[in-house]
Amino acid sequence: MILIAFVLVSVLALIIIAATHNHRQMNTACIMQALIFAALAAYLVLFQQVPVVSFLVGSQYFFIDHLGLFEVLIATVIFACAAVYARGYVEGLLESGELEKGSLKLFYMAWALLLLVIVLAFFSDNLALFWIFAELTTIISAMLIAILAARDNIDAAIKYIFVASVSMLFAFVGFIFLFEISRVSLGTGTLNWTVLMQHAAVFSPGMMIASFVLVFIGFAAKSGIFPFHTWLPEAHAKAPSAVSAILSGVLLNVGIYGIIRVYAIVHQTTAISTIAPMLAGFGLLTIGIAAFSMLPQKNLKKLVAFSSVENMGIMLVGLAISTPVALFWVLFHIMAHSLTKASLFFSSGILHRQYRSRFSADAADEIVDVFRLQPLAAWGIILGGLAIIGMPPFPIFFSEFFIMLQLGTVSLWALGVMLVLLFIAAGGLGYFVLTTFTHVSEPVTPSDIEPYRTPASMKVPIIFLLALLLVIGIVLPAGGMEFLNQIVTELKF
Amino acid sequence: MIDQATIEGIIRILLVCIIITAAYIISTRNLLSVVSVYSLQSLTLVGIALALWSLEGSIILLAIAVVTFVSKVIIIPYFIATIQEKIRIKRDIEFHYLNPTTSLILSMALMLVIYMALSRIMQGTPARESLFFFGAVLGISLMLMGMMVTFSRKRTITKVLGFLSMENGVLLFGMFVTELPFIIEFLIIIDLIILVILTTILSVGIDSTLEDYHKRLHRFHLLEESEETP
Numbered sequence: 233m234i235l236i237a238f239v240l241v242s243v244l245a246l247i248i249i250a251a252t253h254n255h256r257q258m259n260t261a262c263i264m265q266a267l268i269f270a271a272l273a274a275y276l277v278l279f280q281q282v283p284v285v286s287f288l289v290g291s292q293y294f295f296i297d298h299l300g301l302f303e304v305l306i307a308t309v310i311f312a313c314a315a316v317y318a319r320g321y322v323e324g325l326l327e328s329g330e331l332e333k334g335s336l337k338l339f340y341m342a343w344a345l346l347l348l349v350i351v352l353a354f355f356s357d358n359l360a361l362f363w364i365f366a367e368l369t370t371i372i373s374a375m376l377i378a379i380l381a382a383r384d385n386i387d388a389a390i391k392y393i394f395v396a397s398v399s400m401l402f403a404f405v406g407f408i409f410l411f412e413i414s415r416v417s418l419g420t421g422t423l424n425w426t427v428l429m430q431h432a433a434v435f436s437p438g439m440m441i442a443s444f445v446l447v448f449i450g451f452a453a454k455s456g457i458f459p460f461h462t463w464l465p466e467a468h469a470k471a472p473s474a475v476s477a478i479l480s481g482v483l484l485n486v487g488i489y490g491i492i493r494v495y496a497i498v499h500q501t502t503a504i505s506t507i508a509p510m511l512a513g514f515g516l517l518t519i520g521i522a523a524f525s526m527l528p529q530k531n532l533k534k535l536v537a538f539s540s541v542e543n544m545g546i547m548l549v550g551l552a553i554s555t556p557v558a559l560f561w562v563l564f565h566i567m568a569h570s571l572t573k574a575s576l577f578f579s580s581g582i583l584h585r586q587y588r589s590r591f592s593a594d595a596a597d598e599i600v601d602v603f604r605l606q607p608l609a610a611w612g613i614i615l616g617g618l619a620i621i622g623m624p625p626f627p628i629f630f631s632e633f634f635i636m637l638q639l640g641t642v643s644l645w646a647l648g649v650m651l652v653l654l655f656i657a658a659g660g661l662g663y664f665v666l667t668t669f670t671h672v673s674e675p676v677t678p679s680d681i682e683p684y685r686t687p688a689s690m691k692v693p694i695i696f697l698l699a700l701l702l703v704i705g706i707v708l709p710a711g712g713m714e715f716l717n718q719i720v721t722e723l724k725f
Numbered sequence: 726m727i728d729q730a731t732i733e734g735i736i737r738i739l740l741v742c743i744i745i746t747a748a749y750i751i752s753t754r755n756l757l758s759v760v761s762v763y764s765l766q767s768l769t770l771v772g773i774a775l776a777l778w779s780l781e782g783s784i785i786l787l788a789i790a791v792v793t794f795v796s797k798v799i800i801i802p803y804f805i806a807t808i809q810e811k812i813r814i815k816r817d818i819e820f821h822y823l824n825p826t827t828s829l830i831l832s833m834a835l836m837l838v839i840y841m842a843l844s845r846i847m848q849g850t851p852a853r854e855s856l857f858f859f860g861a862v863l864g865i866s867l868m869l870m871g872m873m874v875t876f877s878r879k880r881t882i883t884k885v886l887g888f889l890s891m892e893n894g895v896l897l898f899g900m901f902v903t904e905l906p907f908i909i910e911f912l913i914i915i916d917l918i919i920l921v922i923l924t925t926i927l928s929v930g931i932d933s934t935l936e937d938y939h940k941r942l943h944r945f946h947l948l949e950e951s952e953e954t955p
Contacts, residue, residue: 360909367916371923378927386927390881393924398875398888401868401895404913408895412903421903442846 242348266312295357313693318474320687403450409443432500455487468537473581481570512552518545526660565631575697579612621658752825767797864898881928
């Protein structure tokens with residue numbers, strides 16, 4: 233029944249959006265949808281026996297286990313924050329004429345649909361079903377990027393669709409392989425993750441490698457891993473900031489989630505000895521490319537986008553270590569990164585509204601007097617930046633620290649390389665903040681920039697997310713840790 | 726009933742036809758004929774599905790043939806042709822990185838590589854009949870040839886056709902290697918249709934020279950940029 237509840241809530245939200253012409257009502261529908269989703273997920277976590285078995289759930293198509301719930305919880309929190317943020321942000325877009333009033337309905341409908349599709353993707357047991365939902369997330373989110381109807385946006389959206397969808401076809405071929413592998417060893421072919429997990433030990437390693445590599449190509453593109461990251465900075469920088477937060481905080485997770493699921497199957501075969509070094513290599517390369525792209529970056533949103541690429545690399549390296557502890561902290565990192573990155577995109581969205589140059593979205597941001605004009609956003613960037621580079625007491629510190637500790641037990645060389653690259657990335661972020669935030673106009677002739685009146689709804693999510701991060705980082709709630717442990721057990725690490 | 730050897734012969738001929746259509750899509754510059762060749766390619770795929778059905782008798786293959794015929798031979802080509810008329814582009818003569826000749830040579834090399842790779846991977850599995858192995862190799866080749874089209878063409882609408890041809894390759898591969906549940910094949914078609922609709926509509930924005938689009942650019946003060954890339 234619970235899945236039907238999710239679908240019904242979304243249908244209701246879609247109907248409300250379709251019926252009204254008022255921006256605030258549409259926005260409220262989206263906020264409510266995300267909050268109800270979060271409440272449903274919380275209910276499942278607190279009061280239900282996970283893995284849940286009810287109508288449709290636990291059949292061969294859908295299931296609800298701890299990993300899926302964990303991802304859904306992250307997604308709903310980010311969606312709720314982003315919807316609140318969009319209330320003020322989209323209002324601004326409408327005023328400046330960047331978003332047409334006619335596109336508003338499409339925007340919010342795509343938004344509500346995207347959340348539903350993402351939740352269904354996380355609850356899919358059948359890998360092919362998951363693949364289709366993941367494909368749909370690409371298409372719908374590309375719509376959200378293209379909604380601004382500027383040439384740049386359409387370009388970015390098309391690039392995103394093609395890079396992601398073309399790679400996802402490879403993933404599909406990988407799943408066909410997987411299906412064939414299971415048919416050879418089990419008699420009847422299946423793509424059910426739970427069944428595959430039970431019998432993974434007997435699968436032929438050679439075919440498993442081929443299958444995983446193909447699947448990896450697809451989901452690596454979805455999560456922006458080198459060399460398939462090319463779409464990411466552009467799409468994230470051009471999208472409306474509320475959407476950028478979702479792209480980075482939720483959609484990249486869909487890709488990593490797919491990799492984790494299939495990796496858990498591979499982990500039980502001997503193919504792991506080939507796959508793990510490959511993952512580590514791609515992870516380090518991804519971190520490296522991102523770090524060196526961050527260094528000369530002058531555009532804030534692109535900088536933040538490259539930082540997402542870097543973090544995906546960290547997750548990949550953590551996954552490659554394939555010890556239970558490393559997996560635990562990878563999961564923790566997924567959560568910490570999503571929350572931090574969403575808050576960073578919210579802050580840079582405010583700065584973008586304030587200083588955006590009308591001629592090109594690629595131009596360097598001309599930021600002056602930032603502490604006078606947008607104090608909250610400036611502090612949001614500074615604190616969020618500290619959080620993303622892994623300063624204590626923010627949660628990313630713990631995940632990066634423990635992942636690197638685990639990496640050290642495998643290879644000291646890899647640890648050294650990763651450490652240097654992380655320093656470079658942190659340096660890129662720090663350099664940007666130091667050089668741009670210190671621009672102050674002469675005190676005698678204050679600059680003639682009109683301060684952008686930031687609506688409260690754009691400020692609240694930033695404060696909320698930073699506070700949440702601090703709480704998680706300082707308290708490290710025991711219940712949450714237990715929850716992550718259960719995921720690790722379910723993945724049989 | 727036709728005997729098995731004849732059907733296998735027919736399938737071989739159809740497979741060769743598919744490769745010819747793929748080569749044509751890579752090399753031609755006339756957009757309208759790319760669409761009709763795509764439609765022909767899908768039709769060949771339908772033929773293969775039907776031939777396999779008469780060989781194996783699995784009802785799924787028949788269903789695949791019907792769905793493919795409706796969606797890929799009729800709906801999608803029709804839709805793309807309509808859009809093409811709207812944006813008034815007849816030819817796509819711009820190529821990124823690869824020109825048609827190099828693409829063709831490259832795809833031949835790719836086929837060879839795939840043949841060797843697949844024969845290594847499939848070594849362990851129960852004896853594959855040569856026909857099925859042949860189909861799988863050509864499926865993957867078609868997929869990679871489609872990918873080359875997607876990345877070497879500049880116009881979005883040709884990129885879409887490259888993607889569609891890739892998807893045909895996946896379908897071909899799936900048909901020969903294993904029997905996927907029908908629901909999955911069906912959902913992929915739905916996904917494909919949405920993707921085609923979205924990208925072609927977006928391509929109206931990118932590829933077209935419509936007045937309307939310039940108006941929009943004016944409003945965003947972006948016209949300076951549009952003159953650089955007309």
